[in-house]
Amino acid sequence: MGTASDKKLFDENGLRLDGRSPGDLRPIRIETDVLNRADGSAFIEWGGNKIQVAVYGPREAYPRHMQNINQAFVRARYNMAAFSVDERKRPGPDRRSMEISKVISEALQAAVMVELFPRAQIDVFIEVLQADAGTRIAGLTASAVALAAAGVPMRDLVVGCTAGKVDGKVVLDLSKEEDNFGQADLPVAVMPKSGKVVLMQMDGDLSIDEFNEATSMIFKATERINQIQRDALKKNYASTAQDWGE
Amino acid sequence: MPRDELDVMSEIKRNYILQKIRKDGIRADGRKLDEMRKVVIQTNFIPRASGSAVVTLGRTKVVCGIKIEAGEPFPDTPNQGVLTTNVELLPMAFPTFEAGPPSEDSIEIARVVDRGIRESKMIDLQKLVVEPAKQVWIVFIDIDVIDYDGNLIDACTIAAVSALATAVVPASTIGQKDFPLPITCRPASVTMLKIDNVVVVDPDLEEEQIASARLTVTMAEDGHLKAMQKGEPGFFTLEEIQKAIKTSSDVGSQIRNNYPK
Numbered sequence: 001m002g003t004a005s006d007k008k009l010f011d012e013n014g015l016r017l018d019g020r021s022p023g024d025l026r027p028i029r030i031e032t033d034v035l036n037r038a039d040g041s042a043f044i045e046w047g048g049n050k051i052q053v054a055v056y057g058p059r060e061a062y063p064r065h066m067q068n069i070n071q072a073f074v075r076a077r078y079n080m081a082a083f084s085v086d087e088r089k090r091p092g093p094d095r096r097s098m099e100i101s102k103v104i105s106e107a108l109q110a111a112v113m114v115e116l117f118p119r120a121q122i123d124v125f126i127e128v129l130q131a132d133a134g135t136r137i138a139g140l141t142a143s144a145v146a147l148a149a150a151g152v153p154m155r156d157l158v159v160g161c162t163a164g165k166v167d168g169k170v171v172l173d174l175s176k177e178e179d180n181f182g183q184a185d186l187p188v189a190v191m192p193k194s195g196k197v198v199l200m201q202m203d204g205d206l207s208i209d210e211f212n213e214a215t216s217m218i219f220k221a222t223e224r225i226n227q228i229q230r231d232a233l234k235k236n237y238a239s240t241a242q243d244w245g246e
Numbered sequence: 247m248p249r250d251e252l253d254v255m256s257e258i259k260r261n262y263i264l265q266k267i268r269k270d271g272i273r274a275d276g277r278k279l280d281e282m283r284k285v286v287i288q289t290n291f292i293p294r295a296s297g298s299a300v301v302t303l304g305r306t307k308v309v310c311g312i313k314i315e316a317g318e319p320f321p322d323t324p325n326q327g328v329l330t331t332n333v334e335l336l337p338m339a340f341p342t343f344e345a346g347p348p349s350e351d352s353i354e355i356a357r358v359v360d361r362g363i364r365e366s367k368m369i370d371l372q373k374l375v376v377e378p379a380k381q382v383w384i385v386f387i388d389i390d391v392i393d394y395d396g397n398l399i400d401a402c403t404i405a406a407v408s409a410l411a412t413a414v415v416p417a418s419t420i421g422q423k424d425f426p427l428p429i430t431c432r433p434a435s436v437t438m439l440k441i442d443n444v445v446v447v448d449p450d451l452e453e454e455q456i457a458s459a460r461l462t463v464t465m466a467e468d469g470h471l472k473a474m475q476k477g478e479p480g481f482f483t484l485e486e487i488q489k490a491i492k493t494s495s496d497v498g499s500q501i502r503n504n505y506p507k
Contacts, residue, residue, distance in 0.1 A: 095353050102350050102477075109479035186474075196481035200461070202474035203365045208491060211471055215484060 007181055009166045016178070022171040025161075025221055030142060030232035032149040040150020042232070044142035047175065048132030053142040055150040058120035072117035076104040076124040078139055084131045100136045101126075107160075107189050107199040108143055113153040122152060133179040134162050137187045140199065145229050149236070157229050158198060159222040160189035163214035165206060170213045172221055186211070188218045192226040195219065255455050263456060267444050274452065280493050282448040285404060285504045289412045297413025297427065299506075301405040304450060307393035310405035312385060312413045314427070316420050319375070319382040327374025328384040331360035333402055339394040354477065359389070359402045359435070361473040362464035366433035369410060373428040376420065383415055385427070396450035399462050399475075403435040404501060411506050432505050433472055434498035435464040438490050440480055445490055447497055461487065463494035467502070 015021055026047030035041035038054035061067040078100040082091045093101075108124060124146065126139040137160025144158040164174040165184035174182060184204025190197050206214065263274045272278060283304030292298035295311035319328060333356040335343045348356075363369065374383035387410070389402045413427040439449040439457035446453060449460075458480025464473040471491065476482065482490070 095348075095357065098350055098353050099357050102354055103475075106477060106479045110481050184471075191481070196483060197476065197487060198479075198481045200474055200476035200482070200487065202471060203361045204472070205365065206471045208469070208471070211491065212488070215487075219484070 007177070009178055009181060010169070016166075016171065016175070018175055020173075022169060023217055023220075025173045025224065026175070028225060028228050030145055030228055032145055032232050032236050038146075038150070040146045040148070040152070042142040042146035042149060044138050044145075046132075046134065046138040046141075047173075048130060049128070049135055049138045050130040051135065051139050051142055052127045052129060053139065053146040054125045054127075055122065055143075055146045055152065056125075057122035057150075058117040058152065059123075061119055061121035066121070067119040069118055071114040072112070072120035072122055073114065074105050074109045074112055074122045074124060076101050076108060076126060076143060078104055078126045078128070078136065080128040080131060080135070084128045100139075103199055103201065104136065104140050104143065107140055107158055108147065110196070110198040111144065111154045111156055111158045111191055112147060113155060116153055122147070133174050133176040134187070136160070137162055137189060137199075140189050141225060141229065145232055148233055156191040156193045157226060158189050159192050159226045159229065160187065160199065161218045161221045161225060162187040163217050165204060165210060165214075170210050170217065172217045184210075184214075186214050186218070188215065190219070190222050192222050255452065259452070260456055263452060264442055267441060267446070271444075273446060275450065279444060280447045280497060282497060282500065283450070285501065287404065287408045287504055287506065289408055289506050295409075296416055297409040297411075299405045299408035299412070301401055301408065302393075303397060303401040303404065303448065305393060305395035306391075306397060306401045306450075308389055308391050308398070308401045308405045310387065310389045310402070310409040312387055312409045312427075314413065314415050315384050315386070316376060316381055317384040319379060321379075323371075324379035325375055326371040327369070327382045329360070329364060329369060329371065329387070330384070331356045331363070331387040331389075331406065333359065333389045333391065333398070335391050335394075335398075339391045343391075343394070354475075355398050355402055356389075358399050358462055358464075358473065358475045359406055360387070361475075362403055362433045362435050363387070363406060363410070366431055366464070366466040366472040368407065368429060368431055368433055368466070370428035370430050374415070376422075381420075385410075385413075394451065396452075396454050397437050397448050399437045400435050400448060400501075403433070403464070404504070407432055407434070408506055431466040431468070432502055433464050433466045434501040434505075435462055435473070436494035436497045436501070437462045438493065439478075440482060440486070445486060445493070447493060461490050463491055463498075465495055465498050469495060 189199035297312035460477040
């Protein structure tokens with residue numbers, strides 16, 4: 001973040017390296033129930049990100065001392081495949097992935113009706129197969145879909161999106177180059193019906209005006225992403241309904 | 247955040263804290279909603295370290311020691327020194343803290359503290375190069391938590407910034423002259439908790455036990471945001487976040503007044 005660079009990130013028309021204007025998202029595609037064994041699953045492609053999510057549970061929490069007599073807990077495990085980045089990543093959890101797992105777990109816990117499942121745990125496994133900036137919010141966005149596909153009762157879906165600052169300009173959904181050479185990164189996740197913010201991190205340098213510009217961009221984008229989530233969920237049920245009809 | 251042994255608090259106490267905040271707009275220990283606890287900073291506590299600080303924030307107490315050693319830079323940043331931050335939640339600090347590999351909590355605290363210092367560019371890492379791509383100064387920030395009563399993120403940031411501000415690079419170990427660590431600004435983190443739709447600054451342990459969500463905002467003197475972190479399973483509305491940013495800017499300048507000159 002904020003590495004000094006003379007790499008140009010905008011062309012003469014003010015468009016970004018991949019041809020997007022500042023408020024554009026990369027293409028997003030979500031597919032549900034792609035795995036057999038898991039209770040629910042989702043696969044998301046978001047720009048160059050390819051992330052597989054699986055949900056197990058609610059099931060009895062283990063180890064026993066983790067059980068909460070009032071509610072379930074959501075435990076997300078964010079993991080990057082060794083081949084997901086340019087230079088091979090040493091497999092296994094590191095400090096970054098542990099932090100991301102924690103903030104994703106907390107964001108999902110806000111949406112899931114955990115009070116319905118005392119003593120249970122709900123596992124969300126997030127495997128980043130190919131990383132291309134914004135993996136945590138892409139993984140979180142897919143996790144919410146996988147939870148819904150697993151039939152876990154939820155108050156709302158959770159939608160994530162990032163904004164950032166590149167060459168002094170606020171832009172939506174940073175690409176890899178923009179993430180590497182930009183001046184700020186602001187991942188946010190909301191419950192779209194209520195606009196409640198369940199994940200927010202920031203690093204870099206943002207003035208308060210820039211922060212407000214970035215959040216309003218993100219909020220607008222989450223509506224669009226939420227529609228993609230809903231369509232993905234509906235699509236599966238629509239095809240099931242058609243099978244039954246015929 | 248860590249909880250007490252049983253993760254329960256008596257209903258009476260919980261209700262007392264909630265009612266005080268709801269009705270009187272003040273907190274169980276008599277503080278206003280945006281009031282920090284007393285901050286005491288003692289620098290140069292560990293003369294053997296390159297810089298150090300003991301910080302008490304209310305009844306929370308942490309010790310930060312800075313070690314600066316010559317070493318190899320990262321291959322992708324050959325013209326910069328290296329900064330690493332580590333927080334130890336020592337078993338002496340709390341009944342349920344255990345020895346062993348760092349917990350999720352300690353990793354999160356260390357990473358949020360690190361981000362505030364790194365992103366504000368407090369340390370001029372470019373001035374920490376001995377020979378590009380070969381030898382640079384590596385700054386190790388190590389923080390021991392020895393007494394825990396809430397708000398470790400801010401206590402640790404205050405300790406780290408204070409220790410760095412007084413640190414000296416031991417260049418005499420490689421035959422050069424010692425020089426003060428090059429500092430460009432002094433970031434301040436302000437951590438706020440949401441309790442029953444009210445946002446309070448600098449929470450103590452009891453407040454952490456009943457809060458739904460946490461937000462840390464780190465700013466430097468220029469009034470710009472440098473790092474943020476939302477934590478815990480609850481939520482904030484956008485208006486609450488905007489207000490929290492304003493609070494952080496006000497409270498942050500109070501914290502900065504406590505930093506060593």
